[in-house]
Amino acid sequence: MCFFQSSIDMPELPEVETIARQLDERISGRRVVDVFLHRGDILHGEPGPLCALLKGRRVQSVRRRAKRIFLKLSPRGSLVFHLGMSGRLTLVPQEDSLEAHTHLCLDLSGGSEQLRFRDPRRFGGVWFDNGGEVHVGRRLGRLGAEPLELAPAKFRAMLDRKRQIKALLLDQTIIAGLGNIYCDESLHRAGIHPTAVAQALDPAARDKLLRSIKTILKRAIKFNGTTFMDYRSAEGAPGSFQKYHRVYHREGQACKGCDTMIERIKVAGRSSFVCPACQPAA
DNA sequence: CGCATTTCCTGGAGGC
């Protein structure tokens, strides 16, 4: 059993929700006092001198949509963060030493704290929308439905496609927010094999899958997400949902439901963890 | 258009 231990806990919906809630609590109402962009190419969208544009604006609220974090600014505009695989968005004392690959820092009023965006692998990024015409920019495309707000009938209709169910659940233009971890956990809970063809699932199986997705996501949010290695909340703390994983990263271990050994297979180009008994292949 | 595959990037881990 040999695992590569790096980057197996990339931020998905529950992790991003945890960060957004903490930041909303802690920085809403505070003003951007200073801006330090250490690496320009992580910034997309509206061009121009970010520092001058951001300084003096107030953070109105912090919200999550899909895996993105939106700092809604006042009087207008938003700063949008995507954490990719290795990204972190943390609020730290200004005097804390700067970690490598920290690309953007915002000094905030009302205390000597700094909001820092760090992303070693740079699969994430930052977008600035100055509040004019909506500027989507590179790598900030159309988003699918929010899984926690999704109605069963709409979800059933979404599955009328020939793709493997896991590939479909990972497609952010269809359903936005799930990544590798919560896909595998949801499919296991629903008793569906990741290679099952979506349109071959009957209505009852589709409904069960949506219920499983919602249950898993809500529970993961409650435990502040999953941390094996990299993920940290805005306060720098790890999540604890990994304790409740039933398949993810448990290759060779016994299924908690039936004692069968969990397998690791490749689906849609991703490592996938499956109980062959609970999730029979089609 | 739909779907599958490739590509980007870095650090950690294993081999020697």
Place this chain on the structure above:
DNA sequence: TGCCTCCAGGAAATGC
């Protein structure tokens, strides 16, 4: 110890 290679993954880009 240290160099070398491989592998992880979100989602855009490319291919069929």
